[in-house]
Amino acid sequence: MSQQEIITFAGIFSLVDFIEIPVIQRDYAQGRQSAQEIRQQFLHTLEQALHQDARSEPLVLDFIYGSIVEENPARLSVLDGQQRLTTLFLLHWFLAAKEGEHQAFCQRFTLNGKSRFSYKTRTSATEFFDALVSASPEHYQFAPDAAPIDKQLIDSHWFYLSWRQDPTVASCLTMLRAIQQRFTAATDNLFQRLCSEDDKRIVFHYLNLRSFGLSDDLYIKMNARGKALTEFENFKAWLCGRIGGWSEAETFSQKLDGRWTDLFWQLKVKELSFDTLYLRFFMRMAFLLECGRGDKSASTLEEGDTAWFSLLRDAQGAFSPLEFEQRHAFAVEDLEKIRRVLDYIYVAQTAPDAEGAASAARALLIDFVTSSDYLVQARFCALVLFILAQAKPGDDAALHQQRWLRFTGNLLNTLELNAKNFIRALAALKAMAPHAHELYVWLEHAPVPAIFKDQWQEERLKVELIQQDPAWEAALIRAERHPCLQGRIRGLLNLACSSKHGRYSLKEFIALTDKTLRVLDKAIIEHEEHLLERALLTLGDYLVPVGYNRFTFCRSANHSWRERSRGWMRVVEKPIFGELLTHIGKKEVLKTLQNLIDQVDCGGWRELIVKYPQVISYAKERLLDKEDEKIYLLSKSTRRAYFFELHGYVLAERLQQRLENGDLPVPIKAAEHRWTYGDDEPWLELTLDKEQVRYLYYSEGKFQFWKYEDSESKKAPQPRYFPALLEELMPEIYAVD
Template structure:
């Protein structure tokens, strides 16, 4: 589709009128929620009108003529409405209203009108007939307009009119000091595409309108990119693959035929594949931005946002030679010899290029930096190997394996993404010998330092003995580890032997022993850590076994128990990564080594983990801290922690649902009392007349176990049991009452309870006396029940 470049007045000159049809929506650029869109649009126009900037093109405007010979825009309503308001404002403000009126009025009516509502039609008729003259910047234009006798108060409820007023105020804020902008309005152009010749039915007209922006961005981008390719490659006669030909012609043919066939396989029923093409374009635009450009951060942020905010102009700004070559090479490679996606990496490679391609097409949200880094490395290899028969699948596979491992195990910020991009640009020349390069221990940057160290160690292992290839690659491909296996290198003794001089210069016998040790730990780790589609153990055996084996103390600090959830693996990954700068994590990783050593592969892994737990529970002295012993014994304590954070304090321990003290929390000792003593007594009927025990976690107050004794419908006696400073606090009170029945109060005071100023009874008992105290309370309640009538 090719349009005719024209201006707003150029459109008016060739049409009887411009009419926004009934099927269109209200004027949206003036909405309060569109403030950023409105401001950015007017800034671009202001620059084009007040500086020596080149003409500003506003993409395609689609439409056709109705029976009244009025041009009805299918797409472009928002831009055309804004242009009308801008033309009216500048004409009035700069003394050019007579020229404006002669162009925009016919027989007393506006030649630009809305058929959406009668009130919108009347408003534009009145506005184009109104000439307020120059307007001071100190006064809002809205106030001037709404003060006029022709402005009806009811118009405030018309969304199009409301939006137009908001836009006029914004125009006034940008242009109140302009002097010669009106005469330069022809610098604002767009591509006019008359759809009459396509014989569109009304039904298709509505469906296309419903598609909205994706059609406009794709069609505009395609047309303008073809022009850009012609400009940038006009003297080139070689295609990226080395064959003779025009790149512009090659692109035009492929985008309408072969590449379209590829995207057609991934189309949506309603929007076909337009949006999917643009998602790929967005990704390629991001990875080809020059990292040394002063505007790199600004451009990447602009491109990597929700697709509803992206325009074809933004993409065209990114259409430099590298972008065009990269996009062309990738699409040619993926199309291969048919319309089906062609893969270039070995089977079962950790970077699944077909799945990645499909994910890329379906992701409308901002892209993850790790995804972009992998795409950047993948594209760079293809661009640097433009002849398909020159691609060595094995070398390509190793290049992508190492970059994949580095990317997915680096915690990214925008700055780190820039560093990774720079590193890829430096490493790409070594791509066909990437293992040798990493084995040389030359400095590598741009990724997580610890992961770089791991890749360098693995590269040396691969170079010294071919038998390491299947061993390491199998471990890397475990979906939970995903390339990060330093913990296995640590447990098998390889890492500690390597670190002093960064060399693997040991004997063949030692190497064989290291392989056996690595295999020993990997075979156990692969069974302990699930694949991503499995659900975590509701008995939390691994967590409890880790605590049982962890022989370390952390006085006066939080203990963070990392819990694996099927949808969230990063905490376990942090444990596996360890870290010499974080003693707590490193010690926890050592606990994992102890657990893995205990696994017996002849039995189920759960049985081995349970054996560790049972041994610890039967030998409490083996666990130094009692609060840890209770967690090992009672899996419910872990289930109580949404984020599995245990915070030991003096004489207590909190089980937090979240990451800070504002989260609901359980108190460990009172919770175990509820799980153990109270629940067991209830099952045996030894708490009657008290009902089922319960537990009350809190955010601000002290958590407690509780019992209720219903004396009557109007009288319920509650017992709250808290734990602080190595002792249980027992509190008796009457629910929903400021006082307690005197006969009840007197009865419990005989067993050591004392009243406070709030008519509650309190008693404190040491841990060893809690069962006796509970028995006293139950016995007293029973005696009272048997000797007193309900009232």
């Protein structure tokens, strides 16, 4: 074989006896579950090449590096190209078996009963290839409705189940199933065409290292000890080749390897390599650019668009040149935008007087390359649009950036973002971006984007206040930054507005913010005794509705808009929160809350919960179900899981305590509250004197006795002493007669 020769896979075997994947190489990877995108794209490329007519150029699969051991038998030891060669070998075997060409396959690809293509990484891999080529495929089924070929092989008498533990064998089985799915319906004689030397469809450039006087050891060192190039290195090579005709190509390539590389090196994100972050940036920028094109709208998204967007946004798969080329990704105008974004962030970090702007841009960049969350992507897109809207960076760019990011962040934080809403939000941001450098002036008369209408008026009010008194800006930002609020502070603004004059007091707003930050401190909203929840219940019913008779005590989670809209943000907007703040003075907040709890006198179910904080702890999802007078505490999110009824639970607790103290003046021997789930009603089981058992349910504002557990059973008369006992034990509710 010459130093560099164009050759087919089958043609290699006319020059050597065996092709071997040496011990130093990794296992076969194209069949791994995580390589689905690579696998499908490569098979698609091979399929297209095999179906093209003879006038078409053959598919060139780049270089294969290796060295030939000139001995008997002669062996080609592959140092680069093992993935492509393995897939081609499996494709030859499948097509030969499907098309009845197994004998021709054996004549070409076996020698002395052994496979002429083999792995030396593990004995099990070698044995698998030998067994695969030796077994007759006449019992295998290849019809469209046939069982998966990998399962047929595993069920064969020659297949050892222990081979499935070999990563190379497992990957081969997965690849064969993928080949079956793509080539089962093919009717052409593809095996003969694949092997043809007259009409070569798929070829390689072969480079024999030893013909250049290079040792295998040197190649391994050059190629990172045998490891393949990273996905980003492959992407970079493809990108630089794609922009050859662009006037800025050389400058772009230099920055790609220079200042921008430095930018990503400095991110230092744990557990993610530098080139992973770099590649994710480009993939997700392609996502933003695709979503922002004028022809993309929420109503016209097709299934193919959705899949393509998901691939770019998740950025978890490998780089696929074929699909990027088919989608015309990274056109020159896109690369110009990317250049401006990267230059802006790089320069911002080196500017001595723009620390705040640089910090914000850096934080958004880190989030952008580490999270596929729609909100994260939208916030970075807002930064991108701000950068692209700059005709020329000015001295006040940092201030304009801060205001734009705060304003757009507040709007985005109040949205439930999904694929369609994301595109709508980006379209609205794009329309607003030209005004980013005159934001406050423009907002006075700006049209209201439909998707942002719920938050828009609040943002307009904030701008009016800032223009009246610039001191408002810092005060508003301080309140907006609370994790539970994240931009939506209309509750505090309403409290700071005089009901008599309709004017907003900055002094009052600052005082309210101080109190709110103290009350919504993490240590308080996560307190194991639930002091904040109980103190609020002493003042009124603050619970937030979440649908179908269910209400939440509020959880500390506030990462998403859904969580905040069912959490403390909603409570802050209730009048009861303002009433609570009137009790907050200079004393420690916990003491104030405890004082309210100690003085509770509200009666009813609220007082019962205030006195029994364990019922809130029981509700892991912080949910209760209110149905008329019955209060059900839920262990999970619905009554499909275990729950109990509050009044019966408290009565059982108090009866049990009196029994333990030995001061219960009536003949009750035991009391136990029964939890339940589904459509059953929780009940209280009482054991009376003479071993009589009675069952109590709380319904229609009173306790009712039943003779049996089943709530459909006959009612039973209550003991004569029970009404007086209830009045004594349950003073928070009215006793029954």
